[in-house]
Amino acid sequence: MRTVFLWLSLTAPVVAEPVIPSFGDETATAGLATVYAGEWEYMVGGGVATFDCSGDGFPEVFLAGGAGPSALYLNRSARGGALAFEKTDAVALDAVLGAYPLDIDSDGVMDLVVLRQGENRLLRGLGDCRFEAANQLWGFDGGDAWSSAFAAIWEKGQSWPTLAIGNYIDRKEEAFPWGSCTDNWLHRPDGNRFAAPIALTPSFCALSMLFTDWNRSGRPSLRVSNDREYYQGGQEQLWRLEPGQAPALYGEPDGWKRLRIWGMGIASADVTLDGYPDYFLTSMADNKLQVLKDPASGVPDYADLAFKAGVTAYRPYTGGDQNPSTAWQAEFADVNNDGVQDLFVAKGNVAQMPDFAAKDPNNLLLGVGDGTFVEAGDRAGVASMATGRGAQVVDLNLDGKLDLVVQNRWSGPEVWRQTGELPGSWLQLRLQQDGANRDAIGAVLEIKRGDKVERREITSGGGHLSGSVGWLHVGLGAAEAADLRVIWPDGSEGDWMTLPARSFQILRPGAPARAWQPG
Amino acid sequence: MTFRRRQVLALTLAAPFGLVLKPALAAGRADVSREVLLTWHKLILQLVRHTATYVPPVAARAFAYVGISAHEALASGNPALRSLAGQVTDLAPPPARGPGAYDEPCVLHAALQAAVGGLFSNTGPTGQRAMQAMGRKMGALASAGIDSAAVDRSVAHGQAVARHILAWADADGGAVIENMGFPRDYTPGTRAQDWVPTSLIRLQQAPLLPDWGSTRTFVIPSVAALDAPPHPEYDEAPGSVFRGFAEEVYDTGRGLTDEQKLIARFWSDDPMLSPTPAGHWISIVMQIADRDALPVETIAATLAKLGIAQADAFISCWSTKFRYNLLRPVTYIKRVIDPDWEPLLITPPFPEYTSGHSTQSGAASTVLTAALGDGFAFEDATNVAEGLPVRSFPSFAAAAEEAAVSRLYGGIHFRFGNEAGLTQGRAVGAYAAALQTEA
Numbered sequence: 001m002r003t004v005f006l007w008l009s010l011t012a013p014v015v016a017e018p019v020i021p022s023f024g025d026e027t028a029t030a031g032l033a034t035v036y037a038g039e040w041e042y043m044v045g046g047g048v049a050t051f052d053c054s055g056d057g058f059p060e061v062f063l064a065g066g067a068g069p070s071a072l073y074l075n076r077s078a079r080g081g082a083l084a085f086e087k088t089d090a091v092a093l094d095a096v097l098g099a100y101p102l103d104i105d106s107d108g109v110m111d112l113v114v115l116r117q118g119e120n121r122l123l124r125g126l127g128d129c130r131f132e133a134a135n136q137l138w139g140f141d142g143g144d145a146w147s148s149a150f151a152a153i154w155e156k157g158q159s160w161p162t163l164a165i166g167n168y169i170d171r172k173e174e175a176f177p178w179g180s181c182t183d184n185w186l187h188r189p190d191g192n193r194f195a196a197p198i199a200l201t202p203s204f205c206a207l208s209m210l211f212t213d214w215n216r217s218g219r220p221s222l223r224v225s226n227d228r229e230y231y232q233g234g235q236e237q238l239w240r241l242e243p244g245q246a247p248a249l250y251g252e253p254d255g256w257k258r259l260r261i262w263g264m265g266i267a268s269a270d271v272t273l274d275g276y277p278d279y280f281l282t283s284m285a286d287n288k289l290q291v292l293k294d295p296a297s298g299v300p301d302y303a304d305l306a307f308k309a310g311v312t313a314y315r316p317y318t319g320g321d322q323n324p325s326t327a328w329q330a331e332f333a334d335v336n337n338d339g340v341q342d343l344f345v346a347k348g349n350v351a352q353m354p355d356f357a358a359k360d361p362n363n364l365l366l367g368v369g370d371g372t373f374v375e376a377g378d379r380a381g382v383a384s385m386a387t388g389r390g391a392q393v394v395d396l397n398l399d400g401k402l403d404l405v406v407q408n409r410w411s412g413p414e415v416w417r418q419t420g421e422l423p424g425s426w427l428q429l430r431l432q433q434d435g436a437n438r439d440a441i442g443a444v445l446e447i448k449r450g451d452k453v454e455r456r457e458i459t460s461g462g463g464h465l466s467g468s469v470g471w472l473h474v475g476l477g478a479a480e481a482a483d484l485r486v487i488w489p490d491g492s493e494g495d496w497m498t499l500p501a502r503s504f505q506i507l508r509p510g511a512p513a514r515a516w517q518p519g
Numbered sequence: 520m521t522f523r524r525r526q527v528l529a530l531t532l533a534a535p536f537g538l539v540l541k542p543a544l545a546a547g548r549a550d551v552s553r554e555v556l557l558t559w560h561k562l563i564l565q566l567v568r569h570t571a572t573y574v575p576p577v578a579a580r581a582f583a584y585v586g587i588s589a590h591e592a593l594a595s596g597n598p599a600l601r602s603l604a605g606q607v608t609d610l611a612p613p614p615a616r617g618p619g620a621y622d623e624p625c626v627l628h629a630a631l632q633a634a635v636g637g638l639f640s641n642t643g644p645t646g647q648r649a650m651q652a653m654g655r656k657m658g659a660l661a662s663a664g665i666d667s668a669a670v671d672r673s674v675a676h677g678q679a680v681a682r683h684i685l686a687w688a689d690a691d692g693g694a695v696i697e698n699m700g701f702p703r704d705y706t707p708g709t710r711a712q713d714w715v716p717t718s719l720i721r722l723q724q725a726p727l728l729p730d731w732g733s734t735r736t737f738v739i740p741s742v743a744a745l746d747a748p749p750h751p752e753y754d755e756a757p758g759s760v761f762r763g764f765a766e767e768v769y770d771t772g773r774g775l776t777d778e779q780k781l782i783a784r785f786w787s788d789d790p791m792l793s794p795t796p797a798g799h800w801i802s803i804v805m806q807i808a809d810r811d812a813l814p815v816e817t818i819a820a821t822l823a824k825l826g827i828a829q830a831d832a833f834i835s836c837w838s839t840k841f842r843y844n845l846l847r848p849v850t851y852i853k854r855v856i857d858p859d860w861e862p863l864l865i866t867p868p869f870p871e872y873t874s875g876h877s878t879q880s881g882a883a884s885t886v887l888t889a890a891l892g893d894g895f896a897f898e899d900a901t902n903v904a905e906g907l908p909v910r911s912f913p914s915f916a917a918a919a920e921e922a923a924v925s926r927l928y929g930g931i932h933f934r935f936g937n938e939a940g941l942t943q944g945r946a947v948g949a950y951a952a953a954l955q956t957e958a
Contacts (some may be wrong), residue, residue: 040644118725139672169645174652177645178565228792229645233906260792284571286697286720304719312721322703324571324722351644355571505936 017338018366018374022420023381023404027413031073031085032405035412036389038067041117041171043208043350044148044227044264046328046389046407047098047465050396052425053129057504057518059394059470060129061085062112063448070096070114074129079400083417089474090129093121097463098390100150105192106140106163106436113149113163120165139193145182146171152441153211153220153460154489156243159436160189162202164222164461165197166206169230173330179232181205184224186247188519200224200247204234208266211442212277214238215298218491220442222247224283231402235260236281238300255299255444264466269332271341272371272453280306280343282327282464284356286314287305287345310373313345313363318378319385321359326350327396329391329464334475335380335402337424339449340367346406348387359385362406386411388491390466395473398518400502402473407466425501429470430516431458433489433509439469442489447474447482476501537822551624555657556589557805559631560822562653564794564802566635570642572696573789575875576833577733579797580693581638583737588684592630592677592957595622600816601958607737607827610687614679622673624661627815628788629677632657637685682722693733695871696832700728701868712753714844714870723868732838736952737827742838744944747939750845755855760856762931766829769856770846772863772930783863783929785907786876786922795903796876796922797829800883802901803918820956821890825883828951832882832944836875839943845872848933862930874932874940877923881944884919884952889952891915919944 025400036046049062058075061417065071069092073085091099104111109125111134119142122133135142137297149166170180181204185197204226211220222239224239236259238250239439250256265282272278276295281288289311290302306312306375315324329346336342345363349356361383365373377383396403401418431440445456460467476482480501485496488509499505504516532726563585567578586605591613594600595653632654639646664668688694697703705725707715732742739745749886754761788796804825808818848871852860867875888895893914902911912918923941926932 041647043644079914175562175649175656176565177649178569229643232904285722307719307721314721324699353571353643354641355696 008227010361017377018340018342018368018376019338019424020366020379021401021418021422022374024419025414026083026379027415029413030083031087032061032063032413032415033087034063034065035068036064036066036407036409041146042066042097042409044168044389045097045115045465046409047115048329048390048392048405048407048413049099049101049112049471050392050394050405051101051272052470053110053125055226057516058398059396059468061392061396061405063230063413064098064390064465065094066098067094068098069094070099072129074398077397080397080474083146083396083403087128088132091123092171097148098150100152100467101462101469102152102161102441102460103438103469104122104134106159106438108438111151113150115150115165117146117171117410120147122399131453139190139195140187141194141197143185148465149184149206149209149224150223150465150467151209151211151459154442155188156219158243160194160516161437162189162209162241163187163194163439164200164209166209166224167203168205168207168227172336174472175512178230181231181234182354183230190390198247199227202234204237205229206502207463208464209262210266210268210459212268212442212459213442214277214292214300215263215295216276219243221250223266223279225261225266226262227262227264229262236263245342250300255297255301257299257301259288262365263332264328266462267330267332267343268457268459268462269341270455271332273368273449273454275453275455277455277457280311280330280332281450282330282345284326285324286312287327287330287504297459305310309371311314311343311365313365316357316359316361317363317375318361318383319359321357323357325357325360326353326356328389328405329466331393331463333393333402333473334416335364335393336366337401337422337475337477338369339424339475339477339479344391344393344404346388346391348389348409360388361385362388382416384408384414386414390464392466394468395428395471398428398504400428424478425476425480427474427476427499427501428504429474430471430504430506431486432506440489444487445472445484446487471498471504523620524833540545541823546623547814551661552593553629553808553818555624555631556815556818557808558657559628559635559653560585560801560805562649563636564798565649566639566642566646566803567710567794567798568791569646569698571791572637572641573795574700574727575788575795575797575879576728576830576837577693577696577700577916578790578795579826579829579833579879580691582736582797582801583823584684584688585634586819586823586826587592588634588681589632590823592680593623593629593683593816594956595676595680596623596626597816598956600820601955603823603954603956608692608735611683614676615670616676616761619672620669621664621676622661622665622669625629625665625670625673626677626680628657628661629674630681632807633678634684638688640955645752654908657796671858685806693731693943695736698722701725702729705729708844710753711755712844712846714911715850716868717847717866720868723731726841726869728837728866728869729841732833732834736831736834738954739831739835739947742835745835745943746842747839747873750843750933750935750939753845754859764935765848765856767934768927768930768932769852769860771927772860774786775863775928779928780863781907782921782925785902785910786925787864787929788876793902794799796879797826797833799901800825800829800880800887803897803899804887806900807897808884821887823956824886824890824951824954827954828882828886829879830945831951832879833875835943836878836940837948839873840870840875843872844870845936847871848930864929864931866931871932872939874923874926876926876941877919877932877937878944878947880919880922881941882948883944884915885945885948886952
């Protein structure tokens with residue numbers, strides 16, 4: 001508990017107003033146009049996935065289309081230039097709620113996990129942004145459900161990933177859908193293919209999942225954020241996964257405290273710089289910022305610091321609508337390159353719920369450096385009133401400044417390029433390793449921040465049906481170099497290294513960093 | 520919740536006029552009416568839970584108006600029943616039936632569908648979808664085999680009754696709930712004993728529904744007439760009476776038995792996680808109605824009286840709460856006794872005195888005792904789906920007393936708040952119990 005309150009009581013000698021980033025809305029010209037369409041069966045979802053499948057280092061954008069077709073857009077932006085995308089029909093599937101990139105077969109070519117109403121699809125990357133159906137090839141049972149959450153990890157000793165898929169309501173229930181949450185699934189490997197899925201029961205209508213090493217045990221657990229609107233007897237969940245053993249829930253005897261929210265998205269970062277991941281959980285009205293009370297105890301007991309940190313984001317801060325908000329995708333990122341984590345939250349009414357804000361602007365909460373955040377969405381130019389769902393905060397034109405793409409229900413995506421000048425510097429990293437798990441999912445990047453160390457988990461999952469694999473952006477503030485190291489998924493610790501600001505670096509186990517240049 | 524179906528007992532009330540089926544089939548139509556009434560209420564229990572404005576006082580209000588709608592729909596075609604018009608505040612007689620045959624299940628279904636649709640118009644897309652599905656399902660059930668002209672006539676009448684009730688409801692001062700019931704501007708009190716927010720939820724930094732005490736009551740003459748006496752004088756001194764009550768909450772919370780924890784959770788009835796305290800008692804009546812195969816007229820009259828009692832209990836209680844504006848145990852205990860103490864239950868975001876659950880449980884038990892009898896034993900499976908067991912009670916009064924003391928176990932009320940609430944609620948309930956639903 002002491003750690004928690006120390007963080008919030010930190011009084012830095014001078015805590016200046018954070019630099020406000022400036023975003024330009026390039027929706028009209030960038031070429032992203034897939035609408036997330038559909039009625040009740042698509043009230044959740046609307047995911048955005050970003051990953052490089054063309055090999056040029058620039059992230060492509062995948063947009064879920066709901067009842068309409070999904071689409072993959074090739075990134076044709078020039079470095080530092082205006083955003084430009086070219087639509088392809090490479091992944092034109094219907095009934096898609098979202099997708100996550102993942103190199104499942106570790107062949108160095110990105111694959112895609114597509115979550116749907118109906119059968120989920122694994123798409124094997126063939127290179128040049130071409131894909132083939134791979135459910136049968138990889139023994140993957142896509143099931144038939146309303147799939148609404150995803151996370152992946154390589155369990156110890158495995159050459160093939162474990163996939164967790166969260167499922168929502170039984171869509172056949174009309175008059176009494178409440179309490180009809182369908183089973184979540186755990187697809188564990190059987191060699192280099194998937195075994196039959198295990199039901200992760202009880203299941204409580206998951207809308208976000210994340211494998212995370214919350215206690216630094218080296219064995220990530222599975223956090224599940226659940227929508228209390230539809231479960232009975234449910235709560236937020238944390239599953240313990242030991243290799244070769246059945247998943248087991250943490251419960252009250254373990255110190256896990258019951259929390260019941262309209263869980264819609266998980267964002268994770270070491271915002272308190274205590275070396276342990278903190279979790280922002282999106283919901284309706286107040287959102288949660290969970291910080292481990294006593295990391296040394298090993299007890300999964302979290303304090304909610306959202307109020308104290310200024311990130312409840314419970315109602316619109318601009319636009320005049322005073323009703324409570326509805327939050328979906330959340331993502332920590334340093335959007336102003338000042339070396340402090342910021343937080344983006346996509347907002348939007350479920351449908352026409354009159355008791356919740358209809359004009360619900362996205363949040364851009366800038367970290368101040370003393371444990372608190374200030375709202376800057378309107379001043380930064382991203383306070384859209386569209387009905388937000390999934391999103392990605394990502395450097396789309398590789399200029400070192402993070403851009404933003406948001407998928408909206410019914411009205412189509414919005415994309416913003418960060419156009420203003422930022423005094424702080426940056427560094428972008430890719431983690432790569434040979435053999436299984438090429439993108440080092442489960443690794444930890446440690447970055448020195450003064451006398452503290454920020455630990456950043458490399459994860460696949462979380463958010464609201466939105467995921468990314470690509471450059472890891474690190475804001476450096478006034479520093480001209482970063483001291484950092486990688487703890488690789490097998491637990492091996494890389495050497496500390498000093499890398500220059502404003503560069504792209506590829507990190508591999510046991511090898512010096514290799515600089516990379518776009519173009 | 521699964522309702523077991525048993526053979527319907529002989530109707531205790533005279534058969535309604537205008538049946539469009541042969542008398543031999545009347546009992547069958549009564550069965551359909553009962554199915555319609557209970558199934559709609561089953562949905563209402565879910566809508567209350569899943570509509571953001573349906574905090575406990577608001578939920579009680581809705582149960583009252585739905586119950587009255589059902590009773591008035593039945594009473595309009597049955598001379599053995601007496602309308603509540605003239606008995607409850609400002610309710611004018613509902614539209615009379617015109618000539619021609621009417622089908623009671625169709626009248627009842629139409630009244631319920633319209634009333635529920637009006638009262639829950641702000642529910643989300645899933646609730647809207649569920650109401651539509653329920654309308655189709657119950658409409659088909661009610662109208663199967665019935666002459667279409669009679670169906671149309673019955674539906675029109677049922678809708679007219681519901682419109683009448685909804686228009687009356689719109690004028691009670693409780694129809695519009697903004698910001699989930701929390702005022703956007705609030706000036707806290709300055710006395711040491713005054714309520715202060717108890718949660719870290721930003722929305723709950725103002726108390727819930729501070730003006731609810733001015734909502735029009737159904738049967739009690741005024742909120743002032745049923746106000747609770749002053750609570751023990753606030754005092755932080757060791758050995759003081761007030762501190763003694765706080766220490767009881769503290770000591771009880773630190774030594775809770777498993778049974779006490781279970782009782783606290785069984786009656787927790789949190790808004791948006793349950794059908795609320797009022798819904799819990801509605802659920803009890805529904806279970807009894809099924810177990811004992813109560814006639815539809817009895818069920819409707821009981822639900823109407825119960826809803827009225829609970830709605831007035833909350834109005835009365837809320838008036839008291841904001842007159843005294845007393846802090847919650849967690850505030851006192853953290854300030855005076857132990858800064859690290861936490862109650863078992865989530866402390867509700869409004870003043871302590873009197874206990875809302877105790878007040879409305881006192882009212883509910885009084886009405887149900889009058890309707891179904893003293894020493895009426897029953898089992899309560901309301902929370903089975905939430906993983907809590909069935910509990911058995913020897914009487915409604917015993918259940919109400921357990922509901923009241925559960926707030927002490929939960930650490931959210933002082934004993935005096937519970938006991939005064941029970942007393943206040945029983946007084947409210949007596950007014951509702953005196954309503955005449957039979958001619």
